């Protein structure tokens with residue numbers, strides 16, 4: 086396994102739609118392992134392949150938290166096949182927008198179809214943090230960031246803040 090570099094916004098790849106995965110093979114499973122390791126090291130609860138520069142429809146997540154045993158999930162070609170009517174607003178962050186947080190409205194419940202690590206097609210009924218995480222990561226596969234759900238003004242403000250924080254970080258490490 087190896088840590089991958091996480092792309093930081095604004096990066097063209099983060100605004101690009103990813104292509105469907107054609108085969109779940111050992112190479113893809115290696116990518117899954119690298120992504121999980123990168124996500125845990127960050128630390129984060131979800132990571133999409135475009136965030137490590139791979140333009141394929143693959144996401145990994147683990148919403149178990151510190152109190153439970155690790156529960157890594159790898160979703161290949163995930164798609165939301167049904168959404169509940171209720172929505173819920175909660176704060177989100179993103180490994181590609183470090184130290185930036187905002188409240189985002191999401192569906193409270195989503196039904197997801199995906200291919201698993203072994204190449205089997207599966208379906209999953211999600212709610213709570215898992216539903217939020219799935220929607221956030223799935224957005225990444227379509228080149229959408231959580232700030233894209235906010236008003237243009239708010240988005241501009243947060244992206245400016247991010248650019249400033251990144252400049253400061255570069256100065257510190259220079």
Ligand SMILES: [Zn+2]
Nearest residue numbers: 178179180181
């Ligand atoms: Zn994200």
